[in-house]
Each structure stands twice: as C-alpha cells, then as structure tokens.
Amino acid sequence: MPTIVELIIVDLKEGVGKDDATLKKLREGAAKGGLKRQSYGLSIEHPSKLYWALFFENGFELKDFKWPAEEYGSFADQLKTVSTSDFTRYFVTFDDVPSKITDAPVTETAIATLKTDTNVPKFKEAQDAVVAKLLSAPGVHAAAYAVTAEAGSQAVLLLLVGWDSVEAHKALRAVPGSEALLAPIHAALDKIDVAHVPFTNQA
Structure with missing residues (x-):
C-alpha cells in the first residue's frame, strides 16, 4: 500500500x-x-x-x-x-517508507529536480541500482526514494536514507566506484539539495 x-x-x-x-x-x-x-x-x-x-x-x-x-x-x-x-x-x-529510515541516528534527505529532458523510467533504473548498493552498505539502516511530477512541472526526486552518521555517508561516497555508479544520476539532475537530519519520531 x-x-x-x-x-x-x-x-x-x-x-x-x-x-x-x-x-x-x-x-x-x-x-x-x-x-x-x-x-x-x-x-x-x-x-x-x-x-x-x-x-x-x-x-x-x-x-x-x-x-x-x-x-x-x-x-x-x-x-x-x-x-x-x-x-x-x-x-x-x-x-513504502520503513520506519528504520527515520529511526536511524541521522537521515540523509535529498531533494532533486530532474532536467526536463530526463527519461524518468531510465532514471529510476539507475536510482534502483544505487539504492540496492546502499542497502548492502555498512552504516545504512534503510533507504527509499520516489519521483513525482505535477502536470506542467519538472519531476522531483526525494531520497531518504537512514545512516549511522554523516561520516558513514561520506565514507561510502569515498569508496572506489561510487562516483561512477552515481554519474548517471547526477547527469540527470538540474539541482539537488542534501541535508542530514537527526529525526525525532512522533507516533
């Protein structure tokens, strides 16, 4: 659901x-x-x-x-x-957005606007590959993303990743091959804003 x-x-x-x-x-x-x-x-x-x-x-x-x-x-x-x-x-x-994402000590919250000529299905394939790698990486609790677009507007990506720490995120970015994996993602982005947020959960 x-x-x-x-x-x-x-x-x-x-x-x-x-x-x-x-x-x-x-x-x-x-x-x-x-x-x-x-x-x-x-x-x-x-x-x-x-x-x-x-x-x-x-x-x-x-x-x-x-x-x-x-x-x-x-x-x-x-x-x-x-x-x-x-x-x-x-x-x-x-x-789905597993609660483990915001239960983590810090949550990477990335909001990106896709270029107008982006092939969204192909972009999602590349993003799926990134998320699959993330889910097996050290320091990652859980991850989820979605791409949305309103009529007449550019598509927007929201990526949520639960991490042990900001340092764990930086360490993974430094691993050889990471930039190559992310290259097709970055090539499709018009702009991106990334924040690390220690969330408090209210149920």
Missing part, C-alpha cells in the same frame, strides 16, 4: 527550536487530524532549517485528513509565525 510523504521545510526564526511551543501545537493538531506518524528535526548543515515529514499510510489518505482549525487555527498562519519566509512543502508517493 503506497505511503504519501508530506515533507515541509521551514527556515526558523532565530531562537526557535524544533520543540518550540508553536511547532508542538502544530504537531499535536496534525495528530488530532488523523496522522499516526510524524518525524521532525533540524538539518545538521543548516541548524535553523526544520524538516518535518508527515506520513499518510496504511490506507489513511490525504482526503481523510481533517485539520482541526477551530481548535488550532490556520496551519499556514501558525507556521509563518516561527519562520523567516514562506515554507516549502512536497507531496511524494512512495511504495
């Missing part, structure tokens, strides 16, 4: 942490709206950038979610009070 991940990325105001009262309230509201699983954390590379993943899974769909506006107010307006700019959100459909 597919899992839809809503990934929200927020540049937090100075002094606002992941456990800020407003963010706690929003997570509570999301749970009351029907979500059973959320993960949130700050990027190691950019400690003021919040990554918040909401999981629509086990038959619970976007249409089933009901934000409790009367009790919690406007979701967007509340989030804007703790952010320096408009937040970014992605809705991506995965075959």
